[in-house]
Amino acid sequence: MILALLISLLLTADPSPSVQDDREVTVQENPVILSDSEESESINVAEIIFEHIGDEYGWHITQWKGKDVEIPLPVIVKSSTGWQVFSSARLHHGAHYRGLYIDPEKGKIIDEATGKRPLDLSITKNVLALMMSTLLLLAVILLTARWYRKHDALEEAPAGLAAAVEPLVMMVNDMARENIGERDYRKYAPYLCMAFLWILLNNFLGILPFFPGGANLTGNIAITLVLALCTFFTVNLSGTRHYYKEIFNPDVPVFLKPIMPVIEVFSALMKPVSLTIRLFANMLAGHIMILSMVCIIFIMAKYGPLMSGGMTVVSVLFGVFLDALECLVAFIQAYVFTMLSSIYIGLARVREE
Amino acid sequence: MNLVTPDFGLLFWMVVIFGLVFFLLAKFGFPIITSSVEKRSAKIAQSLKDADELQARMAAWKVEQARMLDDVRKEQAQILREATETKARIVADAKAQAREEADKILAEAKTQIAAEKESALRDVRKEIALLSVQVAEKILRQELSDEGNQRSFIDNLVDEAGKASLHA
Numbered sequence A: 001m002i003l004a005l006l007i008s009l010l011l012t013a014d015p016s017p018s019v020q021d022d023r024e025v026t027v028q029e030n031p032v033i034l035s036d037s038e039e040s041e042s043i044n045v046a047e048i049i050f051e052h053i054g055d056e057y058g059w060h061i062t063q064w065k066g067k068d069v070e071i072p073l074p075v076i077v078k079s080s081t082g083w084q085v086f087s088s089a090r091l092h093h094g095a096h097y098r099g100l101y102i103d104p105e106k107g108k109i110i111d112e113a114t115g116k117r118p119l120d121l122s123i124t125k126n127v128l129a130l131m132m133s134t135l136l137l138l139a140v141i142l143l144t145a146r147w148y149r150k151h152d153a154l155e156e157a158p159a160g161l162a163a164a165v166e167p168l169v170m171m172v173n174d175m176a177r178e179n180i181g182e183r184d185y186r187k188y189a190p191y192l193c194m195a196f197l198w199i200l201l202n203n204f205l206g207i208l209p210f211f212p213g214g215a216n217l218t219g220n221i222a223i224t225l226v227l228a229l230c231t232f233f234t235v236n237l238s239g240t241r242h243y244y245k246e247i248f249n250p251d252v253p254v255f256l257k258p259i260m261p262v263i264e265v266f267s268a269l270m271k272p273v274s275l276t277i278r279l280f281a282n283m284l285a286g287h288i289m290i291l292s293m294v295c296i297i298f299i300m301a302k303y304g305p306l307m308s309g310g311m312t313v314v315s316v317l318f319g320v321f322l323d324a325l326e327c328l329v330a331f332i333q334a335y336v337f338t339m340l341s342s343i344y345i346g347l348a349r350v351r352e353e
Numbered sequence B: 001m002n003l004v005t006p007d008f009g010l011l012f013w014m015v016v017i018f019g020l021v022f023f024l025l026a027k028f029g030f031p032i033i034t035s036s037v038e039k040r041s042a043k044i045a046q047s048l049k050d051a052d053e054l055q056a057r058m059a060a061w062k063v064e065q066a067r068m069l070d071d072v073r074k075e076q077a078q079i080l081r082e083a084t085e086t087k088a089r090i091v092a093d094a095k096a097q098a099r100e101e102a103d104k105i106l107a108e109a110k111t112q113i114a115a116e117k118e119s120a121l122r123d124v125r126k127e128i129a130l131l132s133v134q135v136a137e138k139i140l141r142q143e144l145s146d147e148g149n150q151r152s153f154i155d156n157l158v159d160e161a162g163k164a165s166l167h168a
Helices: A002-013 A015-029 A036-040 A045-053 A088-094 A125-150 A161-180 A185-207 A221-237 A241-248 A259-348 B008-028 B030-143 B147-167
Strands: A059-064 A067-071 A074-079 A082-087 A100-102 A109-111
Touching: A045 A259, A059 A125, A067 A088, A074 A088, A074 A100, A074 A109, A082 A088, A088 A100, A125 A161, A125 A185, A125 B008, A125 B030, A161 A185, A161 A259, A161 B030, A185 A221, A185 A259, A185 B008, A185 B030, A221 A259, A221 B008, A241 A259, B008 B030
Parallel strands: none
Antiparallel strands: A059 A067, A074 A082, A100 A109
């Protein structure tokens, strides 16, 4: 269902360049109506959306009087000439620097000498967002832990930050106990707490439209892949003998014996894939929907005051609705990821009755 | 497509940062929070159990108290009844004793009065006898002053004596 949603969204996103192309043509056909400045402000919806949901080398915040307001970030690349570290401002607007340039189509650094991607460990927008949000999480949890160290939790009710964080942490902790079992849930609860709070925090920061937020981290497949692989390795490295027996030598009729391991291994491998795609697709789809709603306002600006006014009201209402929906989805996806992880771990910790 | 190909740089940083922070939080963050809260939950559960037990004990105490109060009331009633009885008995005894004493005193007084009366009567009789003898002597002396009378008197006496001896 989620995949279908993603595909439909990608399909709806794909035609938009052609629509936009048509409009650009009309713009050129009617130079009387549209002045030069308006033409330069004409909108490429796909570009806007992909700029917002994608990664970039500097953190582009806004345009101010025709100039980009951007936080330059360090580029760290091992190209054919060795390690290179410099500001992303050097590569602005397709500039070449030290044999490197940003491919305008893919938005990635390309080595001039080889024409391929160099080893690229740049602190991009997403990496900076990742650092900031993870440090924020670290600070929040350590401050909460400090409260519990300094206060007697048996005598005092949690206050401030602790009161806010405790219910979330305990929700995940209880989930872990329920799904993994009283015996060894303690070993896995920190990972589940970390995954849940990290995803939740970044989902919400992704909805935030301005600077500290706005990066589409949990809608980036590299991020969700790492999270899913964490779960995958946790599950398969802590599998009991019984778990592996179920995979490689289950109690089934003899003629099924050679088939079952194939199916089971495939199923074990598909679990992280589904975790990756689910979180990634849900968050990406949400961002695309909201951005599309915002873009409608600017597209409709060309069609006269009545049309644009009406559509602005509609798209603002839809935007508010989608933002509210995204807040819900942000929580649900963090919850679902954590719950499935805990269930998978619980399944790997089975014991023979 | 760009969106579905994981970028190596981001992958690398995600592994490093997420791993590092996870390590820190798994060591200094979450276990402290969860263990404190679990301790508190255990304490709350224990307190609730204790409160329940206490309540049950209180109820038992109340029953016990009511029973004791009942016993005390009964005892009080009994003591009061016994006291009333004792009082009545003591009063009755005292009355009986007093009557007995009074009777004795009365009887003694009566006998004494009787004895007094007796002795008084005896005195009176003695006096009367003496007086009558003196009167008789005076009368006799007056009557025997002349000789004739003396003779007749002696004759009478002799007659009388003779009659008395005849009769005897």
